Amino acid sequence: MNEKINTFLSSGLLEKYLIGATSPAETEQVETFISKYPEVQNAYNTLQHNLEVVAKSNAVEAPKNILNHILEELDEAPVINMASTNKYKKWYKLSIAACFAALLFAGTSIYYYDQAQKLESDTVVFDEEIWDLRDDIAENRKALDAVYRQLLKLNDPETAKYIINGNERAKELKTVAYINPKEKTSMIDVVSLPELPDEQCYQIWAELQGKMISLGILNEADRQLINIPYAEDALALNITIEPKGGNKIASLENKVAEISLQ
Known part of the structure; x- marks a missing residue:
């Protein structure tokens, strides 16, 4: 095995590639080595097996589904249908329409006030879920780091x-x-x-x-x-x-x- 391959295998890029932690340039480099050198291909196959071993002790729950929560909230939002009003020919009926419009305006105002209060409450819940999601991401990063370190141990020639x-x-x-x-x-x-x-x-x-x-x-x-x-x-x-x-x-x-x- 030549020095170039040894340097590559000891760089840790193959392990990072396997867990999806490489940059686009690193990914291209790793895939080139895998396709070009049988020794790297064999090392990659061994790493895949080792990943199955360490994955059993590093299972991580998926983050909470924020998108579904938002869609559910949207589905629950009522749809206001605008109905056409009858045209009255007689002028005295305009007063009835005006009263009805005033009542409708008052009712709509109350409705939108309630919706604003609900939206404010939902915003607080949404913010809490965002923080929970950030915590999940941090925990996932820790778990990913643990997997990476265990892969390095298993792939160590001295192991x-x-x-x-x-x-x-x-x-x-x-x-x-x-x-x-x-x-x-x-x-x-x-x-x-x-x-x-x-x-x-x-x-x-x-x-x-x-x-x-x-x-x-x-x-x-x-x-x-x-x-x-x-x-x-x-x-x-x-x-x-x-x-x-x-x-x-x-x-x-x-x-x-x-x-x-x-």
């Missing part, structure tokens, strides 16, 4: 991927560990965990110099990419079945999965 499958006691168990000894970070993606009785749980351990160090409890309800403690010079990862709440000492007789890190 090793370990697929942990269950043994005969838990055939459906599957988790994926991502360990970076350079950055001293560890993450685990819980793919599937067979159901256990309420009084039991799964616990993950690092085997270190003849000792088993607890790295936390795995929960089917928390199927997402999560950080776990980094164990320096760990020889293996083990998953055991323990009493609810976890155990201080690993029950190796209840081991359901193991993978070597060496």
Whole structure:
């Protein structure tokens, strides 16, 4: 792989492109590299897979639909139909028409006053929703930044991927560990965990110099990419079945999965 490709892959542009954070010029540059260099295409395909992994733990609700709210308000606004008045030939009926017009003017004035009050109230609500929308945008930016940072971690050449499958006691168990000894970070993606009785749980351990160090409890309800403690010079990862709440000492007789890190 030549220096030009290495420089591009380490620039972070590919990750930004994948989450839609590139400028038009950057987008053009990335798409040129993807179409021209197979190494970049392969890296892009890997990133797409990694994005699926991190997306599970960064789901964000869509912002409130301000447009629909406005349209609903418009739909509720009454339509005033102008009806033609009869032409009276006799002059004395003009006084009746004048009285009617005065009453209509008074009623219309009251109606528009009420509408103005309602509009003022709706404006306050609309302003509040605008602020809520700004908060949503800020939260979305934070979530997008979190996705970007996790993508960088997963795409780091120093990050090793370990697929942990269950043994005969838990055939459906599957988790994926991502360990970076350079950055001293560890993450685990819980793919599937067979159901256990309420009084039991799964616990993950690092085997270190003849000792088993607890790295936390795995929960089917928390199927997402999560950080776990980094164990320096760990020889293996083990998953055991323990009493609810976890155990201080690993029950190796209840081991359901193991993978070597060496």
